[in-house]
Amino acid sequence: MSQLSSDHAPWTPHPARYDGTMAYRRIGRWGLRLPVISLGLWQNFGDSQPFEVQRAIVRAAFDAGVTHFDLANNYGPPYGQAEINFGTLLRTDLAPWRDELVISTKAGYDMWPGPYGQGGSRKYLLSSLDRSLQRMGIDHVDIFYSHRFDPDTPLDETMSALDQAVRCGKAIYAGISNYTAEQTRKAASISRELGTPLVIHQPRYSMFNRWVEKDPDSSEPGLLDVLVEQGMGAIAFSPLHQGLLTARYLHGVPKGSRASRGGSFASSWLDDGTLTRLRALNELAAARNQTLAQLALAWILRQPALTSVVIGASSVAQLTSNLAAVRNLDFSFEELAHIDALIAPAGHDLWQRTT
Template sequence: MTYIPKESRYDEMTYNRCGKWGLKLPAVSLGLWHNFGGIDTLENGRAMLHRAFDLGITHFDLANNYGPPPGSAEENFGRILKQDFKAYRDELIISSKAGYLMWPGPYGEWGSRKYMLASLDQSLKRMGLEYVDIFYSHRPDPDTPLEETMMALDRAVRSGKALYVGLSNYPADMTKKAAEILKELGTPCLIHQPKYSMFERWVEGGLLDVLEEEGIGCIPFSPLAQGLLTGKYLKGIPEGSRATREVFLKKKDVDSAHDKIVTLNEIAQSRGQSLAQMALAWILKDKRITSVLIGASSVNQIDNNVEMLRNRAFSKEELQKIEAVLK
């Protein structure tokens, strides 16, 4: 069946400017890190993308290595884009990244000009696109001069293969230096994508201040701490859950956070929210945050997360209770 998006898709979503720049992103963006790869069900991914767009989520975030296997998320997204979203390309913000291992040899990862631009070409081919809206350096390279990586980002824009550039996983001091280099090159840094959640707060130690000073937007990934900040682990570790795979989320992480999760869930219930909804709203309370980047395995999860927008305000007492748990 032909996909026709809802006419009311822009009625409920909030859109925020990226720092001082003109581009706006939805307060909730959809990441394709998990559940859109070659081992996943394509029709489930298609249903999630349809639902996200119907809810006003215009930003779909990818990277060259998303899958598994690496590259398959972009391939699947390209198929769905061609079939269902081709007529709506100008309503979408599509991002990709380069930095992690993609092919063997010395030019298959990190931040050299050779790797960054070759990776972008491959990503565009996989997705069937002429350009991405945002192209990121996915991680800093300890062995490549920062100037070289930033010159590659600048080249991506000047070649017409990206509209904007961003950084991901860069510490505060390196972010400031990178922003200065990009400004001199004439391709300013639009946005930073760091890991940030109630349980991962390193960005509060200087990065958010740098982003505010430089007028750079912020879109945190893993805002639900790989599922810890959902109701999934309130009663232990369910069979087949992410923690059982012992990859990004470990069983020991669940065990050590269990008591905090239970208490935070009680606070969320007192607000009339799920734990996931409260965790997302807690991040968005900071005006320096442009959007929260969610992952999802079902349409229902997307619905639940977006519902958070109806209750984003916190009382002083609620924030104090949350801080007491997180200390």
């Protein structure tokens, strides 16, 4: 990992960063607003990406009005490295503008060995938050999430850890991620009783994974319905389905792509039927003067319950292109009908993938 020299020239963000096309939406019924597109540091901010590329992406995002930077304890590689690198950028570039930033982190998935390195216990969540703050060199985050529901820990214990994080000043808001609709309703009820209401949920959501929407064949509410009911916001992760909803895979699997490396991208997604869908969606995007990725982002943001979407970026060019989605968020009835014929049905994942 290359680091910055001590004589690096100071950086000043663009003075018109809030005068562009970026829009901001409130988190549910709460006062905090997020940019409709946030920058996630999941895949491209560890040791696998040159530090100066990371710096250029973060600077370009803030210059474009992106004020929310989304992390988790185990983002890297290796685990924790994304927080370390972002902490360096805070010290060298962003520190004077800390009050303009919303920094979020999470804990729930595996982070360190042993019985206390994952889950939803108070010990793990609060220890992880302390370590995250140390890695970033800050005294608080704006949003701290329980990254996943833990069936082996009482939900009131997990929510009490979030409550303590807020009460002791190490987080301003509390949120959850990857909880079902019913788990969310229960968590929200417990949190209200504790006095630290949950304000936001971060679910997986894309054209090909619509589990958060109400299934029209079910009497049960969808997650988005529950979030509206509870006054919570929603911020979608993987809105491009790990890069599938981009032009990258229209003609197969290019060398060096995420699909060619395995991991979080399932090779089974790229069958002939999927490619046919992608090409049809790409044609519709072109008719709207958008890229396929811009279409996919705009389609999610059509939902009034959505506060923001979290995107990753491996280059400034990719970031800039995807941020341009905010220029056209409106759809005609015919466009939506055309899209519905090509994507997963409401309430379902195209491949029945769990969240």
